Amino acid sequence: MSTAANPQPAVHAAPLLRDSFIELPARERARALLDAGSFRELLGPFDRIESPWLPLQGIVCQADDGCVIARGTIDGEPAVVAAIESAFQGGSIGEVSGSKIAAALEMALRDCERGKRVRPVVLFETGGVRLQEANLGLAVIAEIQAAIVALRRHVPVVGVVAGMVGCFGGMSLAAALCSYLLVTKQGRLGMNGPEVIEQEAGIEELDASDRRRVWQLIGGEQRVATALADRLVDDDANAVRAAVHAAFVQGVPAAHRSEQVDTFLSLLAQVDPASVTPQNMRELYRSGIHGAANKEQP
Template sequence: MTSTTDWAARLERTSFIELDARARAAALLDDGAAYELCGPFDRIESPWLEPQGVVPQSDDGVVVVKGRLGGRPAVVIAIEQAFQGGGIGEVSGVKIATALSLAARDSRAGTTTAAVLLLETGGVRLQEANLGLATVAEVCSALLELRALAPVVGVIAGALGCFGGMSIAAGLCTKLIMTEEGRLGLDGPAVIESEAGVAEFDASDHPLIWSITGGRKRTRTGLADELVADDVATLRSAVIGAVAQGVPAEHRSQRIGELRAHIEAARPSEPPDLAAAGGPPMTRGRAWTQALADGGVNGGVPSVISADVTLGEDLARILTVVPDPHSPYHRARRGEVGLREGLALASEVTGTVAEDAHLPDERRRPIIALVDLPSQAYGRVEETFGIHQALAAAVDAYATARAAGHPVIVLIVGTALSGGLLAHGFQANQVLALDDPGVLIHAMHKEAAAKVTLRTVAELDELAGRILPLSYDVTDWARLGLCDELLTVENADVPTERDVGRAKDALTAAVARARRGPRDLSNRLDSPGARRTRTASRRVREALTAQWG
């Protein structure tokens, strides 16, 4: 009898997963009060897809609906998985970030406005690589701005799941609700297989995939808060309940001790041969840190080093991720940002903020994220223990420092790829980079990007010559309006005395600009480069702001 009743209830429920993004948003909000903003009839499309032979969509795959949820003001932001796999590009990313910022504006003005993120996404849209990466950083910043004022509830319902940089955003949410079908991880199985090989992660092994990233596993290990059935009424009730709980005193991405205890349960399968591994290599990151430092270089863990540097009247703290050949995590030995690195960065930044909390804003130390890293760590152990949450902790710490009045400056001296840059550097007030062929900034390694997008490396190179966000060239990247200054140096590998002096002068000027400027990332859309190349982003911001009410 019980079984019959259960099956009857199952057959009568309305599937949330089977709805498209627009219908999902409408299903959550109260009847009669919802209206869509910056919708398809505004016709703001990605300008980068059609030149690549990809048909754009007039809402760019993101639906923003404002209304009420359980009687409370709310905005639902739904990603349409049927368009480009839910990938985040220039237009879609700015829609999300702007909606979150406007909800924060209302909340500060006295109308507390919660946000619900329906996360069905593979992460950055590789056809818009560098702009997708930039807008994901802006989404994280805006989410944290709102999260201090009103609940931000994430929902991962469908089998596509939430991956890439948007998994970091999921890790920042006030509450995270999943179904058993949903998945959550930094790197999708196909990406890990393309980067590390089938022995590291077999993308065809579906039971393995769900045992690591599925909703049941993520809820059981505390990386999600509630597991619900695929039912509209059940999911709506869970979301209303999460919003009603309000803003907690501490968020998951701030509980560094708890995250560390969770990660310490990991048992890396390949301890290194210490004799064969040798000492740490002299990379650009280490060389520039040592050259800039006033004194010695320190580190809580071998792969994250810190130093102090005098910049004008300021004593700044430098943080750098460097290779650790002795790391027990075999996918994080070449300078990747992995589980330990994400938490170490979060601890260092949080510690600096706590030490300076008693000082007036103008005396709070600048934090310099010096970047030379190949990417995040692509590995099975990393996904099992939630690398996305470790990186979310670092993003949270950097953004919190910026909001507290610490100038956060990133200096890119070498490679800066994907989630590694999102976690370590892309929450900065000011962005500096060396004007050197060895500086490479992108959403994914070229060979892996070619495999994922079903193109050859030669085809990617040809497209990069025509499509600015696809370029791996640092001068092209700067033209997107993402860089405040390119520095010409004599020797990027072994900086000369003049190189160090030039870098210190540039960092000092960047600190002054950061102290004068906004404490969010809004200046990125107002830079001279952005005014020329991010016209679609600016149109989205203007349209959403005008329609918000």
């Protein structure tokens, strides 16, 4: 007990050093990346552009179909941010949500073709195609991929995989097409998620409950170390914003990842599927990517 003769020191809560980006919903993630006061949402919840297919299967819709499209500015330059909401259907891509992303990128492309550069950012937080709208979802993911490839000829397309859902399925291919892909340690990136791998190949192949192993194989840190992502960013809204801004300052890369097919195929040819470890994959990609870069230098 504190007394006048023996006062106890006051206890103060430690100040929060970081503003978690992962904990933000999609709308606030988009707002965090845009210049203060410039956020303007397109086709928001009050427009009620929602899936016509989910009610037929007894699933309650979300008024924005789990996708936020925001216009604004980044460093004073026009920008568009497409943010996927993981809290709705695991961030799955259906006809409406996918069409919103594709249309936003296509609008940015038209502006760029007219000489008005628009900075595009996609916040990937998705398990891939929405199974209830499989064919429609796959078709619109193809449209997203085509729009990214067309747009990146004019301006960098920046993708962010923050966590905790990660980025899987067809949308992992869309992420790979981005000019720059930013990830956190908590983010995961892969064609198939660990639960799908365990279900289809057995727990001997991968125990989806072994979180340490999963992140060693497909976590953000590993993806950067194996050249499948470009920059590791702390889970901090200011850090993510700074990394996005820096990517646009870099400009369009000399060669996108998808334009380095021969390099990646030569690396894959050296992989022994029976003895894959996170460390030997890092060593393989480090030597292969650096070796290819050195050969290109005059």
